[in-house]
Amino acid sequence: MKAAQGCWTCKKRKIGCDRSIPYCNNCSRTKRQCGGYGIRLNWPDQLSNRRKDFVVCSVAGLASVERYPQSRERRYLNFTSRDFCLAEKRLAETHLPWHPFMERISARPSLALSPHTPVVGEDAMLLTYYEQIIAPMCSTTRALNGFRHHILSIALSRRDRSTRALCRSMLAIAAHHRQRPRAALAHKTGAMKALYESLAAPTDDGSVLGAEAQLATSMMLCMYDVFDEQEAQFHLHLNGAKNILSKMSPLQREHPVSQFLMEWLLYYDVLSDFAHPCRSIQDELRVPFYSNPVPNLIVGLLGCSIEVFESISSINQMRTMILDPDAEHHVPDKTFEQRAAVEQKLQIAWQQLSPDEVATSTDAQMKAALATAELYRLASLLYLQRVVPDIGDEVRRAAYLRQAFAALNDVPVATGPWPVFIVACEARTDEERIYILEILDQMDKVRNVGNVRVMRTILETIWKQQDLREHSGMTEMKQWWLCADSSVAVPWFV
Incomplete structure (x- = not known):
């Protein structure tokens, strides 16, 4: 039986290895310690700026070995763009404040x-x-x-x-x-x-x-x-x-x-x-939205822009007011005004990637990020229609749904469960639902996150309820978003 690749000692010597297990014959014959065939982490040989993104880990038994003798120890002074900006802006001059600049530097780990x-x-x-x-x-x-x-x-x-x-x-x-x-x-x-x-x-x-x-x-x-x-x-x-x-x-x-x-x-x-x-009704601690100088910039953590994500929060608040039994009776006209404002905001929302992201991403990566952001926008519009329904929603919903499935088709693996869930709840045909299940299977296979499996169970329950109501002749659509509030404590959509 042979190893799939040469041992680390032969690789370091840049010679052929016979790949014998457990030790190669080259090392045994020359009385060298065989490095084995296992996986190794990447340890930089030098403290160069090119390696700054790697995490260096100490290996037990080798941590005390000195790479260089004490008298020949090498030191490196790495320059960053901040250093060049400092020189160009002449921050060393006495009339420019050093304290804010040093405070920003010391604030970063x-x-x-x-x-x-x-x-x-x-x-x-x-x-x-x-x-x-x-x-x-x-x-x-x-x-x-x-x-x-x-x-x-x-x-x-x-x-x-x-x-x-x-x-x-x-x-x-x-x-x-x-x-x-x-x-x-x-x-x-x-x-x-x-x-x-x-x-x-x-x-x-x-x-x-x-x-x-x-x-x-x-x-x-x-x-x-x-x-x-x-x-x-x-x-x-x-x-x-x-x-x-x-x-x-x-x-x-x-x-x-x-x-x-x-x-x-x-x-x-x-x-x-x-x-x-129901938890949000009792929650006294709220997380405020921060002021973003570029609200239409796509935030990788959110999957969309702050502008779109803030709209999701606004729709949540409208739904909370409707559900809260202790709240004052909400005025329908005011609710429709709120819907109109959020709907207009989402319809004209234009999301873009940062210049740094454009410079460091491939065309396929940019296409996937933009499609994900668009999926969040369309899902928000579908969510808004279900929370505050209005005349003419069916026509617009069909258009939003077609665009949402097109956006899903541009994403190799869906990263955000929330927009997938919203779109899935609107799926009516077997073809649409099979496509959603294939997306969930791919998410589970590639990402392997438990919330996707919980979400699938909830979706199947909602689909069953929708089909049963349809077969019983009930034309009124059940508010599927009420089903999301269950006894399961895991929030399945993050």
Whole structure:
């Protein structure tokens, strides 16, 4: 039996390997230590700027080996675009303020290639899995993926309770996705324990980075519950994240990492309101929409622009007012005015990618991102029609549905469950429903996230109800969005 590829020692020597198992004969004959045939992580040989996106992990047994003798130790001074901007703008001159500039720099966690906390063995593999598999799954854009650039930076920037909690929550998600339940449970338990200790000792973790790490950990625990459909603590972690955010000062919220975390929290909060409208009635902590200078820019985490996502939140609020038995009787004219305003906003919404995204993406990637954003816009219009129905909706609904299926056809793998669910609820023919089931199968196969399986079960129930009502001669359409509020605590649409 031969190995599929040569051993690492022969690769390093750049010679042919006979691929004998467990050790190659070349190494045995020359009395060299055979490097084996296993998978290896990427360790940079030099601290070059080209390698800045890689996470360096220490390997047990090799961490103490010095690459260079002490007298010949190499040092590297890496320049970034910020350095050149600093020189061009002459910020070193006395009449220009240094304090705001240095404050912006110090607010960002270190991107050093040598993390403060060594990550070894199985944990190193899981961390790399998070970086290469989990992080890209969570965003439709690539230019600045906060799950990779921001979250990893925080987790590896310091060694304290808050960052340890964040790191272990990331490892828990990676382990669960790799179908390693024991490791996932151990890391999740460790993350919750470290987060509790961090929150109980604010004097130790009371800095900006500490608060960001605590908020990021709470959001990661929310994500874990989305990945694992058996978990039922999503709202507990979401409310914890809201409490942490409420204690952050306005200045802290201005930091780039905090801005990303607020986007993430907003995404979960809005779609959680969709899944559980009765919870939103009792919820006193609301996540505010932040002012975006370019509201039509597609946000990778959301899958669409802030403008479109804000419309989804507005429709949720209209539905909440209709459902709330304790609310004052809503005026129909006012409700239709609200619908008209949201509908007009969505009809003229034009979503675009950032210049950085255009520069770093292929045509196929840009097409998929734009199609996903358009799918969110069309799904929002379909959702609005069901919440506040009006005369003439049937004709417009048919047009929206045709466009939505065309957008789905331009997406290799659907990333957002919410628009797929909205479109699926409008599917009437067998052909449309089979196509939706194929999309869900592809999502489950490629993404392997538990909320898709829960969503499929709900969809099948809704389709059955629709067919039974149709066969019984009932022409009035049942409000399918009421079915989303069930006893299952997982918000299936994030």
